[in-house]
Amino acid sequence: AQSVTQPDIHITVSEGASLELRCNYSYGATPYLFWYVQSPGQGLQLLLKYFSGDTLVQGIKGFEAEFKRSQSSFNLRKPSVHWSDAAEYFCAVGGALQGAQKLVFGQGTRLTINP
Amino acid sequence: EPEVTQTPSHQVTQMGQEVILRCVPISNHLYFYWYRQILGQKVEFLVSFYNNEISEKSEIFDDQFSVERPDGSNFTLKIRSTKLEDSAMYFCASSDIPQAGYTQYFGPGTRLTVL
Numbered sequence: 001a002q003s004v005t006q007p008d009i010h011i012t013v014s015e016g017a018s019l020e021l022r023c024n025y026s027y028g029a030t031p032y033l034f035w036y037v038q039s040p041g042q043g044l045q046l047l048l049k050y051f052s053g054d055t056l057v058q059g060i061k062g063f064e065a066e067f068k069r070s071q072s073s074f075n076l077r078k079p080s081v082h083w084s085d086a087a088e089y090f091c092a093v094g095g096a097l098q099g100a101q102k103l104v105f106g107q108g109t110r111l112t113i114n115p
Numbered sequence: 116e117p118e119v120t121q122t123p124s125h126q127v128t129q130m131g132q133e134v135i136l137r138c139v140p141i142s143n144h145l146y147f148y149w150y151r152q153i154l155g156q157k158v159e160f161l162v163s164f165y166n167n168e169i170s171e172k173s174e175i176f177d178d179q180f181s182v183e184r185p186d187g188s189n190f191t192l193k194i195r196s197t198k199l200e201d202s203a204m205y206f207c208a209s210s211d212i213p214q215a216g217y218t219q220y221f222g223p224g225t226r227l228t229v230l
Contacts, residue, residue, distance in 0.1 A: 034219075043222055044206065046219075103160065105157045108158075
């Protein structure tokens with residue numbers, strides 16, 4: 001069965017510091033991988049996605065993620081965080097088959113930024 | 116940029132009452148989804164819908180739930196007899212046309228409170 005693990009429930013970093021949010025997945029076939037961000041009271045905004053090709057993908061707001069098949073990981077990174085990055089971040093995995101494919105989400109990582 | 120919209124943003128209802136949550140997916144998207152997020156928990160898949168029928172549903176999506184695409188633009192989720200445990204944020208999503216890889220775009224959510 002598909003599953004996603006985000007080991008860190010809450011992370012605090014200082015503004016300007018680098019960030020890495022961890023994501024490990026379990027999926028029996030070729031996965032589609034996503035990172036979404038949810039600001040308080042808001043919906044889910046797509047940050048980036050991986051389908052195939054280059055394992056380092058760039059997203060919006062200066063985020064990037066690296067797919068490592070050998071480690072079943074898809075960690076999210078940002079070289080220098082801004083106070084506006086404070087939010088909840090969700091990693092998700094979906095199928096690579098045709099048709100409507102459900103997403104399976106991780107528990108989420110809440111990011112707090114210290115000034 | 117096209118967006119998924121949802122109404123209402125907040126719905127309060129009494130236990131046992133019927134509610135209908137409404138969504139307008141991105142036009143030209145073919146696949147539609149409902150997810151829910153109980154406060155403090157992960158986002159969970161409820162149902163996917165394509166070509167006017169359910170493609171997949173989760174164990175949560177029991178006989179109390181139904182979905183419908185009553186016209187060319189709306190996609191609705193009905194809960195026939197609400198329970199306290201149905202209190203959650205409900206997200207609608209829609210997927211790209213197949214060539215773009217089934218990325219799911221989420222609406223802002225409807226917060227359902229069952230009293």
